[in-house]
Amino acid sequence: MKIHYIGKNNSILNKFIAEIRDQNIQKDALRFRRNIERIGEILSYEISKELNFFDKVVKTPLGEKVVKTPVKDIVLCSILRAGLPLHQGLLNYFDDAENAFISAFRHHPNNDSDFEIVVEYLASPEINNKTLLLADPMLATGQSLVTVYEAIKKTGTPKEIHIVAVIGAKSGITYIKDKFPANTHLWIAAIDNDLNEKGYIVPGLGDAGDLAFGTKL
Numbered sequence: 001m002k003i004h005y006i007g008k009n010n011s012i013l014n015k016f017i018a019e020i021r022d023q024n025i026q027k028d029a030l031r032f033r034r035n036i037e038r039i040g041e042i043l044s045y046e047i048s049k050e051l052n053f054f055d056k057v058v059k060t061p062l063g064e065k066v067v068k069t070p071v072k073d074i075v076l077c078s079i080l081r082a083g084l085p086l087h088q089g090l091l092n093y094f095d096d097a098e099n100a101f102i103s104a105f106r107h108h109p110n111n112d113s114d115f116e117i118v119v120e121y122l123a124s125p126e127i128n129n130k131t132l133l134l135a136d137p138m139l140a141t142g143q144s145l146v147t148v149y150e151a152i153k154k155t156g157t158p159k160e161i162h163i164v165a166v167i168g169a170k171s172g173i174t175y176i177k178d179k180f181p182a183n184t185h186l187w188i189a190a191i192d193n194d195l196n197e198k199g200y201i202v203p204g205l206g207d208a209g210d211l212a213f214g215t216k217l
């Protein structure tokens with residue numbers, strides 16, 4: 001797996017990361033969602049440099065120009081519900097992508113901190129030989145990503161996989177490294193050192209789904 005740590009270098013990306021972490025700015029859910037979307041847009045631009053391109057002949061009012069254009073074979077898959085703002089940011093740039101949605105939630109069978117990931121819903125096009133973008137804003141333990149990949153790969157074998165995350169924990173990144181094929185890229189905006197006993201990233205930002213869409217039962 002090739003890791004692209006985009007927030008490592010100074011750029012406007014880090015202002016958006018600072019805002020989504022800030023507990024005062026988090027009170028504005030619209031700004032939280034829009035910042036995640038903006039991060040998705042920046043990561044899209046970086047991902048686009050690794051895609052396959054073809055020569056497209058474009059007719060202008062004054063002539064013709066050959067323009068290198070990305071091949072249209074992207075399937076964009078996001079995990080409900082926290083993944084939706086990141087999905088929108090990616091779709092803003094990869095606007096002709098096909099879309100897949102999958103639900104994954106942490107089930108605590110014993111009401112303690114142990115959990116298993118349960119997938120209940122998958123709506124996906126065929127992914128055989130396509131470029132799969134797998135979006136999960138918070139790469140915490142990595143268990144959701146691996147479970148989701150196991151579910152979606154029943155619909156085909158992608159040509160290559162790009163995992164897109166906003167904040168990741170070091171241990172989660174280590175966990176997923178050997179669970180995906182070699183032709184997998186991880187695009188990540190920020191990396192944190194720790195996970196707490198509930199599997200939340202520390203310092204992270206809290207619960208991305210709740211911050212974007214409100215608390216749930």
Ligand code: URA
Pocket residue numbers: 082138140199200201202204205206207208209
């Ligand atoms: N999901 C979140 O929303 N936050 C975390 O820190 C981990 C998983």
